[in-house]
Amino acid sequence: MALKRSDRVRINVGGTPFITSSTTIANAGADSMLCSLLNENWEPATRDPQRHEQDEIFIDRDPALFAVLLDLLRTGELRTPHGIPHGTLVREAVFYGIDRHVKAASWGSPLDGNRVRCRASVRGRATTDAVAIRASPGGGCGVAHGPMIHVYDWSLEELPPVTLDFMSVNDFGFLPRNPLRMVVCAADRGDIGGLGCVNAATGKLIQRMKLELDDSSRSFMALACASSDCEVFASSRMRGVGIWDQESGRNVGFVTSGEGGGGSKLQWLPSSNLLLVASMFPHSDHCFLTLLDRRQRTKAWEWSDCEMRSQPLIMDAVAIQNRNMICVVDQSDELGFIDTRMGGGGGGGSGAAFAPACWSHMFQRIKRSEMEEHLYSKLRINASDPSSENLQLFSTREEAVLVHSCSAVALSGGIADIDVGGDRLFVLHSDENLFDVWESPPLLSSSSSKILL
Template sequence: MGIQKGRVKFNVGGKIFETTATTLAIAGRNSLFGALFDDNWDLQFDNTTEHFIDRNPDCFAVLLDLLRTGELYIPSYIPENLLYREALFYGLLDHVRSAKWGPFDGNRLRLDQSVTGRAPGDGTAIRAGPGGGCCVAHGSMVHVYDWMLEEHPPINLDYQRVNDACWIDSDNIVISACERLGRGDGGMGLFNASTGELRYKFHVTHENEVKSYTAGALSFSSDYKLFSSCKGRSNEYGIGVWDQVTGKQIDFFYEPPGWSLGDADKLQWLHGSNCLLVATLFPRKDNCYISLVDFREKSMVWSWSDIGAPIIDERRVRDAIAMEETSSLCVVNEYEDLGFMDWRSVGQSVRWSSRSRWMKEKMPDEPCYPKLALHEGQLFSSMNDSISVFCGPDWVLTSRLRRSYGGSICDFSIGGDRLFALHSEKNVFDIWETAPPPII
């Protein structure tokens, strides 16, 4: 690119700054400074022009230094939220975020801060957003936080209990909820993450008639499809599929006899296999059902259930997650053992790996159910008041995230280069980040 290297002069709030075109180009095409360049990355004005910007000069100095050095230093006299607001104006938020914490690594995470819940009692679920924020579900309320951990107007579902939530992007959240008997509400809606405004609802239709239904677990694919387990009062039990952009229903997979797709606790889209993992877990059901559904063929390509398992191998499955690179499935049971299955084999039993030797502390009287997550080749599993990190082909325990305040972890989620852990007893959630690389 043909960047001119001459000096550029700015007057920001009455204070003069000089820099180079090369430094400004680091801000990127989508920044305010990117508008100063033409398609060939040449400045569109001569270097004698002074450009006035009516903004905070102290924050401009910090952001200009960030472009020059790649390092973020915020003086004590500048409130962080003020700097973030100015970074948003200049289109430099991504630069600030990448300088504030490093790329996600479960073995290098450190506790950044904790946030007390806004609602009394226990939270039920936490979901990390792609931009570094999160949302916390509590009863019929969903509290939304941006990456600066400032709370936005909450999403109120008017006494409909929230079942699940997922971020479509940094601006939009889909929430599933129970249908109240006789009311015809419930189902799913797409909400603006910043304002809490309902943008549109996702309907289930059968024979050209809109049906009432309860939406459960959610997942989405890279080609803008949204999946949800559905439980209705007619015959619409199974997995519904909608277009994320238009909200139109485009498919429905009715559950086969003997299975419980409409009561699924977890959905996971497998990008490489073009299949959907559907898991109905204990204690919602006495028996666990896990399957891989191929929507192209309208068929289950693999399934497993603990029905008929030997007494010595009977272990209630609490969570499950698919690992595409190894064509395998990881489950965790009520004893907090990890189990592994190869979905290329039909009817294979679970290969359990006990974790009891890693637990030296006393079990709480009412522990939260363990949860699983997979992120960039690392496996995470919550375990009472801590989260264990497993790495390598044999999933060796490599680190543990824990702090003493808040009680057991009822849910955790990874996204936007952050890990969010929601504690049950104090309704508080922790934010874990990877420390930025050392400055050489």
């Protein structure tokens, strides 16, 4: 983009004059509103083209907010005076097209489980207990409460909720390539449900995912989103795992996952083009894990705990990409690691392979009768960069989040669910209508103590 020759720029914001340089304005980015004001091809009809250098650009906005954003473009540091809400500043940054700069300066460091801090605790407004929390790739999240999903953007401002009439949310997730869209699985008491795509910013339904099944087969248990070929996966009790095209909403087929039904949890593994299908308690009395090859429509690997005697129920599972490993956690909060290179058979064989799980006995087991009020553990993997050597596993136990095997983060209140996304860890509490947002603070330079962007 060609900039005006003069380096001095005069901007009047809401009656307050500002003088800066075109170099500073260029830091906003070529696609920003501020940078477009300096484009030689953009000239208001009332401006004399021969008087560029003396022209003053007028913007009818809040000068106090503009001063903070201009300082951010100059220094790369965000210094917000007391009395200016962060959400208000974010909305102003969106107007100028520099919200990504505010986001980078607010928390510009990848999530590191060894150094995390609680950025915020957000109290919801729902009247029922929350059952699930899902992270957006952009740093926001959604919290499911019965027939509603409360949605928050990356600045933790609440957006219009998603409301399902006479249905409850089974599962939902944000599309990796379009964080402004969510896919929602729903079912009613009659075991009839469906799959739909909604706008995360407005809460409005975009389209229903078409399904060529009879009514008795329309209940979906979970979903996972593919980022490579724009597909959506959702499990069905009756037909296994369905595949939908994100754009058209057309069902392109089903893949049978074997024993355990369609699965109570799905996880897409983009580095290997495989889908983890996990059937666990309470959906099944035994744990069935399957890696499905989406292209070949076959089972690449499978595992079951059916032959493991006196083993506590497995409550959650997560695949660790590029490590040939699946981590499971049982009802006694003990972690187990299964090597996917052992057994498995693949090729759609009928017999499940019972590869042994290497258990890490972190906590003393408790009796089965004591499990009624126990908060079962949840597992999530920080997979923003699957090739990284510093992949971290997050698990929960009562009132703590454990980061792999290196450190623990103490929290208040029992934990119902966790998720990782957008370089943040989201922790949903069970005893209060509350969730915490954890992140790693920006790194500081030892010489200048400035934020490294």
